[in-house]
Amino acid sequence: MLKRIITLAGTLGLCLSLATPAQAGPKEDLARFQHFYLKRFPGVPLKEFANGVYAIDKVSRENWEAIEEFPPYEPYVEEGKEMWNTPFKDGKGYKDCFPDGPAIKADYPRWDAASKRVLTLELAINECRQAHGEKPLKYKKGPIAILTAYIAWESRGKPTHVVIPDDPDARAAYERGKRFWLARRGQLNFSCATCHAQNAGKHIRADILSPALGHTTHFPVYRSKWGELGTLHRRFTGCNKQVRAKPFKPQSEQYRDLEYFLTYMSNGIPLNGPGARK
Amino acid sequence: MRTAPFPPLSGMALASAMALTAGLAAPLQATAGPSAQALEQGRKIAFTRKLGNCLACHHIAGGTAAGNIGPPLVAMKQRYPNKAKLHAQIWDATVANPETPMPPFGRHQILTERQIDLLTDYIWSL
Amino acid sequence: MKTLSLFRAAGLALVLTGLANGPALAGDSAQAQYEDMYQQAKAAQKRAASVEGEWRDIGKFLKKAQALAKKGDYEAAFKLARKAYIQGKLGYTQALSQQKVDWPSYFK
Numbered sequence: 001m002l003k004r005i006i007t008l009a010g011t012l013g014l015c016l017s018l019a020t021p022a023q024a025g026p027k028e029d030l031a032r033f034q035h036f037y038l039k040r041f042p043g044v045p046l047k048e049f050a051n052g053v054y055a056i057d058k059v060s061r062e063n064w065e066a067i068e069e070f071p072p073y074e075p076y077v078e079e080g081k082e083m084w085n086t087p088f089k090d091g092k093g094y095k096d097c098f099p100d101g102p103a104i105k106a107d108y109p110r111w112d113a114a115s116k117r118v119l120t121l122e123l124a125i126n127e128c129r130q131a132h133g134e135k136p137l138k139y140k141k142g143p144i145a146i147l148t149a150y151i152a153w154e155s156r157g158k159p160t161h162v163v164i165p166d167d168p169d170a171r172a173a174y175e176r177g178k179r180f181w182l183a184r185r186g187q188l189n190f191s192c193a194t195c196h197a198q199n200a201g202k203h204i205r206a207d208i209l210s211p212a213l214g215h216t217t218h219f220p221v222y223r224s225k226w227g228e229l230g231t232l233h234r235r236f237t238g239c240n241k242q243v244r245a246k247p248f249k250p251q252s253e254q255y256r257d258l259e260y261f262l263t264y265m266s267n268g269i270p271l272n273g274p275g276a277r278k
Numbered sequence: 279m280r281t282a283p284f285p286p287l288s289g290m291a292l293a294s295a296m297a298l299t300a301g302l303a304a305p306l307q308a309t310a311g312p313s314a315q316a317l318e319q320g321r322k323i324a325f326t327r328k329l330g331n332c333l334a335c336h337h338i339a340g341g342t343a344a345g346n347i348g349p350p351l352v353a354m355k356q357r358y359p360n361k362a363k364l365h366a367q368i369w370d371a372t373v374a375n376p377e378t379p380m381p382p383f384g385r386h387q388i389l390t391e392r393q394i395d396l397l398t399d400y401i402w403s404l
Numbered sequence: 405m406k407t408l409s410l411f412r413a414a415g416l417a418l419v420l421t422g423l424a425n426g427p428a429l430a431g432d433s434a435q436a437q438y439e440d441m442y443q444q445a446k447a448a449q450k451r452a453a454s455v456e457g458e459w460r461d462i463g464k465f466l467k468k469a470q471a472l473a474k475k476g477d478y479e480a481a482f483k484l485a486r487k488a489y490i491q492g493k494l495g496y497t498q499a500l501s502q503q504k505v506d507w508p509s510y511f512k
Contacts, residue, residue, distance in 0.1 A: 029507075036511050183502035187388060187459050187491065188381045189372075191505075198510055199347050199379055205334050206343040246458040254456065377508050386494055387487075 026164045026174055026264060033265045036197065037213040049214030050272045056201050057208050064276065073149055073222040073274040076229050080150025083143065088132040094147075097128035105148075105155035105271055109162065109260050111170040118173050118256040121148060122231060139250035140234035145220040149229055152220060152273030160217060160271060162264040177261030180254060181212075186245030207278070216263040218275025229274065232259060312399040320400025323393050330389065330397055335379070338404065347379055354404045365398040434478035441485040442469060448492025457499025462488045 037049065041056050054061040084102050087093045098104050108121040122144055126136040137144040164174050181192040195204070196212035203209075219232040226234075233250035236258065240247040248254040312320070324332040325341060332338060335347035344350075358364040367374060369384030383389045389397065432440070445466060452458040465488040472481035 032507065032511055179503075179505055182505045182507065184498060184505075185457070185502070187386050187461075187494075189386060189498070190379065190381070191502075193508060193511075194379045198377070198508065202347045203345045204347060205345050209347075241460055244460040246453075246460050246463070248456075377510070387490060 025171070029178065030265060030267060034213060034268075037200070037211050040200065041211065046213075047269055049211060049266070050217040050269050052210040052214060052218070052275075052277065053208045055214070056211065060208060060278075067276050071222075072224075072276050073220075073229060076146050076149045076222070077153045077274065078150075080146045080148070080153075083147045084150055088129070088134050090132050092132050094125075094128060097124070097131070101154075102151045103154040103158065105152050105273065106158035106161055109256065109263055111163070111165055111167065111173065111260075113165070113167060113170075116169050117253065118177075118260040120251065120256055120259055121151065122233070123251055123256070139231060140237065141226070141228060141230050145229035145231050145234075148220050148231065149274040152218075152271065155271050156273070158271050160263060160266045160269050162260065162267055164260075164264060173257045174261055174264065176254075177257035177259070180258045181261055186240065186243035188243045190243040192239070212262065212265065214266055214269050216259065216266050217269050217271050218273045218277075220273060221275045221277050223277050225278065312396075312403070316396060317400050317403055320396040320398070320403075323389065323397045324400055329393065330383070332401075351401055351404045354402050358402065361398065361402050364402055365394065368394055368398055368401070434482070435473070438469075438473055438478045438482045438485060441482050441489060442466070442473075445469075445485045445489035445492060448489045448496070452492045452495035452499065455496060455499040455503070457495040457497075457502075459491050459495045462491050462495070465491070 034046065038044070038046065044055050048055040051061075051064075054064045081102075084094050095101055100107070105121060108124065109118050111117075112119040122137075122139055125144065125147065130136055137147075164170055184191045184194070192212065195209045196215070200209050200211040216232060219235075220229045221235070222229050223235075231250065233255045236255050237247040237250060321340075322329075324330045324338065327334075332351070333341040333344045335345045337344040337346065337350035337352075339352070354364065358367070367380075370382040371378040371380035372382055372385075381388055383397075384391070384394050445462075449458060449462050449466065452462070465484050469481045469484040469488065472478075472484065
């Protein structure tokens with residue numbers, strides 16, 4: 001009888017603690033998100049998700065490992081190093097904006113309290129350029145991707161560590177990013193979650209849907225389909241178009257907030273950019 | 279001056295009219311199935327990427343490199359004894375399952391009503 | 405009674421020709437009907453965009469419709485503009501339905 005009471009009380013307590021989280025926020029979302037993928041793909045450790053489909057499909061992995069012997073992004077990393085070391089017109093360089101550089105990828109995206117917005121690496125790079133009389137770079141491909149390929153390469157191994165400060169505006173940006181990721185959009189009515197969570201690991205025609213866990217760790221990415229490097233926001237644009245939604249502009253608030261949420265969800269996973277993907 | 283919309287019908291006319299309407303209201307099973315031509319039109323819609331693009335998610339006999347997000351489309355008459363339910367599922371799958379990954383081909387006008395009719399007939403034949 | 409059945413006939417004709425569906429009046433010229441439809445579509449596009457729900461092809465349809473109208477093919481232009489209008493409305497409805505979206509059941 002007493003045993004029954006104790007068991008009942010224990011179960012009740014557990015139910016209560018699960019049903020009423022103190023304040024359902026980013027931390028709870030993160031646990032829920034990562035737990036989903038760890039459960040869906042048992043045997044794949046958290047860090048491995050940095051490799052996307054290659055972490056969950058043997059055949060794809062073999063092809064990818066073969067490609068990685070002569071990584072298609074390697075020449076870009078060299079080019080990016082040159083860019084990093086080339087002074088601006090006014091004699092200053094990227095090192096003056098980013099004293100800890102070039103291994104600074106893990107510092108972004110981050111909440112910028114002064115300007116009340118999510119600051120991404122690409123945005124910070126262009127602000128640096130403009131501060132020194134240089135033209136801003138376009139955000140989807142080309143020089144921005146080349147420079148960030150070098151930055152990503154130098155930053156390899158650093159764990160993803162996005163911080164959502166206890167600031168209502170930061171929290172609002174995070175929530176906007178989260179809702180963007182969960183919302184159905186476009187004529188085809190897909191959300192990011194539809195493909196990259198609900199059906200992650202399944203085949204869409206001959207392709208495998210990659211899990212969203214680890215999505216941000218390997219950008220910029222050399223995509224065989226593009227035949228060149230591209231940024232995370234370039235991929236966002238493509239995905240939105242594929243579901244027949246009008247894409248947003250790269251580095252728009254929508255995509256920066258989305259990057260904020262998505263990168264946070266990969267907290268703990270080491271950076272491994274630039275990457276090579278199909 | 280008449281107040282009724284139609285003049286009263288004679289007995290013979292009434293009988294013929296009733297026979298006509300009875301014929302029109304006959305159950306679908308009594309009518310002939312879709313022609314081979316119509317089935318082929320439906321198959322084209324299923325296999326065309328910009329239209330049904332069904333192979334993206336469903337295995338269909340005769341298709342290659344099919345996805346596996348949805349169930350294979352076989353034994354459809356057993357799975358959907360009522361063709362109208364299959365039509366409804368293609369028209370808007372979110373009604374049966376709000377979390378479905380299947381696009382609402384009718385509600386979002388991805389396909390025209392005619393295309394959905396043809397597609398339903400083809401899929402039902404699998 | 406004769407006028408009554410005449411009205412019924414006119415109403416039936418309107419429905420059959422589908423003109424009862426559009427916002428334009430039966431008496432307007434094809435050009436006027438198109439231009440009205442185009443404005444409606446533009447407004448629907450704007451409304452969808454205001455809630456981040458604009459679909460991919462609306463802009464393309466409207467551009468094409470304008471090109472067709474310029475050539476004088478108002479019937480085709482009208483059809484395309486109406487397609488854009490409908491997609492604008494659908495995108496708006498969709499975005500509104502997703503504003504409070506939360507973790508789906510498979511995440512729990």
